[in-house]
Amino acid sequence: MVKPSQPKGIKPKADLPEGAVEQGDSSLTGIKLIIVNTIITVLICFVFVGSNYFIVQGVVNSSADKIAAKLAHGEENSGEANAENAEGEAPERGIILDLGEFILNLSDPNSKRYLKVNVAIELSKAPHDPDLSAPTEGGHGSHGGGGGPSPLEIIQKDMEQFKPAIRDAIISVLSSKTAEELASLSGKELAKEQIKSAVDPIFGGEREVLRVSFGTFIIQ
Secondary structure: OOOOOOOOOOOOHHHOOOOHHHHHHHHHHHHHHHHHHHHHHHHHHHHHHHHHHHHHHHHHHHHHHHHHHHHHHHHHHHHHHHHHHHHOOOOOOOEEEEEEEEEEEOOOOOOOOEEEEEEEEEEOOOOOOOOOOOOOHHHOHHHOOOOOOOHHHHHHHHHHHHHHHHHHHHHHHHHOOOHHHHHOHHHHHHHHHHHHHHHHHHHOOOOOEEEEEEEEEEEO
16 A cells, blocks of 8 residues: 655654754743733832832922021021011120230240230220210311310220230230141130120129230231
8 A cells, every 4th residue: 555645844743853842831930920020020110119209309399498498487586587687776896905015925835925916995984974976076086176085085084004914815815826826716705705704704794805905916
């Protein structure tokens, strides 16, 4: 009998290698798993990014609200302070007492250092001071024809008696300093505060040192 002919190039099913079908199925299953894992990963990323966005947006909005509230509160306080300053009196202007030039030794332990400085202090007014806004006789103070000294000149003359004690207090404060201490801005400001504390008791409570000013300030 004649055997049925088969198309060329097609092997009989029995001739296929063992496990070929199984390998094909495994490859398809692996590809499916990769696709599923990729989709799940992408979804998780979207969920994570979206939740973070809403959280960060909430924090930013909350911070912005707090900052806006603080700024508004600060503007209100500033406006109230300005209104109070406008309604209240101007800062007190005192009497300037020029104490002249000081040349003194500093307390540097390893070398001789000198300080040359001009000092002036501004003092508050005393209850017995004459009114500075009052006109003097003749309208020109001590320079007018027959006029007496001006109120400011009267006050400054009254304070002359305190100058020796004030100068001594200033010398005590500054001579206790080293050149390094007085070289910095903070050191100078500290010296001014200490001078105020040392001079205030000299007036027995009648006057107060409002400010201390340094003119020429040379350390050699």
